[in-house]
Amino acid sequence: MHEVTFEDAMMADLVPGTNYLKGDDSNYTRSEPVHMIFKFPGLRGVGNMGGIRRAMQENPIFGSSQEEAFVVLLDTRKHENWQNVYDPMSGILTYYGDNESSSQHYLSTNNAGNKALQKFFQRAYNEPESHLAPFFYFEKQVDDSVKYVGIAIPYVPGTSEVDALSLERFTDPRTGIPFENLVGHFTVLEVTAKREWLYDLKRGITVSEHAPNEWLRFLVDRDLSSRVERPLVPGERLRRRERLLESIGYRMTIFRRTQGRFRRGLLESRRCCDLCGMAVEPLLVASHILPWSVADEHQRQDLDNGLLLCVTHDALFDKGFITFEDDGRILISEMFPRQEWPRLSIDETMHLSHIPRNKAYMRLHRANIFKTSSR
Structure with a gap:
C-alpha cells in the first residue's frame, strides 16, 4: 500500500488506496493527517475534529462564500451505535450523520454535517444545475493514518431520494433517550483527486480543467457507470487525447447551462x-x-x-x-x-x-x- 508522509500530504494528490500518515507531534490535533491534507496557501483548510468536515469556498481577493467547496467524510470507527460500511464491489457507502445527542435537533450539530447531507442529496436528486460539492471519503486506520477511498456522490442510481437519505431513530446508550440522525447512501468513485483540483474547488472554481472525468460525467449526465478509473498504460496517447476532449466537452456543457x-x-x-x-x-x-x-x-x-x-x-x-x-x-x-x-x-x-x-x-x-x- 502506498503511503504519504505527514509533511508531504499538503502537496499530494488524493489517490485511492493510499495511506496518509499522521505527524510526530504528541498532540494529535497537530498531527491529524486530514487537517494537513487540506492545507492551502493563504486559505483556510478543514477542521481536525469530527467525521463530517466542510470546507467553504474562499477567494483570496473577494472573500468567503456560503457554499461548500467540498466535504470530507472520515470513518473514525469509534461509534458503537452504528458502523459506516463501504462495499467496494457495489461502490455503495452507508454513512451516518453527525448527530449523537438526544438534547439537540438532528440539523443543529456543531459542524453542520447533517445540513450538508440534506442539502446535497436534495440537489443531486432534484437540482441538476445547482452547485454540488464533492465528498472525499477516508477511513481511519489503527495507526491513526487515514486511507483515501474515493469521491462519495450523494446519489445511488435506481434508488429514490428518500431511500438514499433517510432519517432514523436511535437510542442514546447513556440516557436511554431516543434521538434522530440521518443515514446516507453514497456511490463512491474510486478516482484520483488532483491537488490542483482541490485548490480550484477551494477557490470556488468548480468547472476546473483538473476535475476527474468521472466526476464531470456525473454532473452532466448523472452517469455513474464508470466508478473506477482505468490507469493509462505508457504510450497510450490516443486515450489521453480522448480523455482531454471528453473533459473539455463536459466542462463546456456545465458552463453553457x-x-x-x-x-x-x-x-x-x-x-x-x-x-x-x-x-x-x-x-x-x-x-x-x-x-x-x-x-x-x-x-x-x-x-x-x-x-x-x-x-x-x-x-x-x-x-x-x-x-x-x-x-x-x-x-x-x-x-x-x-x-x-x-x-x-x-x-x-x-x-x-x-x-x-x-x-x-x-x-x-x-x-x-x-x-x-x-x-
Whole structure:
C-alpha cells in the first residue's frame, strides 16, 4: 500500500488506496493527517475534529462564500451505535450523520454535517444545475493514518431520494433517550483527486480543467457507470487525447447551462443594452460584473452581478476600459484613446438604465478590473 508522509500530504494528490500518515507531534490535533491534507496557501483548510468536515469556498481577493467547496467524510470507527460500511464491489457507502445527542435537533450539530447531507442529496436528486460539492471519503486506520477511498456522490442510481437519505431513530446508550440522525447512501468513485483540483474547488472554481472525468460525467449526465478509473498504460496517447476532449466537452456543457440560465434571468427583466438601449437580442450579452473566473456559485447566478450589454459595450466592460459609479454613471479608462470613443458609441454623459441593487460587485470591478495608469 502506498503511503504519504505527514509533511508531504499538503502537496499530494488524493489517490485511492493510499495511506496518509499522521505527524510526530504528541498532540494529535497537530498531527491529524486530514487537517494537513487540506492545507492551502493563504486559505483556510478543514477542521481536525469530527467525521463530517466542510470546507467553504474562499477567494483570496473577494472573500468567503456560503457554499461548500467540498466535504470530507472520515470513518473514525469509534461509534458503537452504528458502523459506516463501504462495499467496494457495489461502490455503495452507508454513512451516518453527525448527530449523537438526544438534547439537540438532528440539523443543529456543531459542524453542520447533517445540513450538508440534506442539502446535497436534495440537489443531486432534484437540482441538476445547482452547485454540488464533492465528498472525499477516508477511513481511519489503527495507526491513526487515514486511507483515501474515493469521491462519495450523494446519489445511488435506481434508488429514490428518500431511500438514499433517510432519517432514523436511535437510542442514546447513556440516557436511554431516543434521538434522530440521518443515514446516507453514497456511490463512491474510486478516482484520483488532483491537488490542483482541490485548490480550484477551494477557490470556488468548480468547472476546473483538473476535475476527474468521472466526476464531470456525473454532473452532466448523472452517469455513474464508470466508478473506477482505468490507469493509462505508457504510450497510450490516443486515450489521453480522448480523455482531454471528453473533459473539455463536459466542462463546456456545465458552463453553457449556467450561463444560459443567467442570461435568461437578465433578459426577463429587460430587453435592451443597459448602456445604449440596443435591442437586437442575439447581440446582447449577459455580462458578469465580478468575472466568472473568480466568482463563486452564488455570484455566478446572482442577477445583481450582471449587466445586459451589447457586444461592443460588453467587450469594453470585460476588458476594463469602462466601468460605472454606484449611481450608474460611466467611467472611461484613460488608457482608452479618446479618438476611438465615437466609433464605439461611448461618451462621458452615458449612464446605466438598470442599476444593480448590490453595489459591492461594481466596486470590486472598479478596484480590480478597470484599467488605470497604475494598473
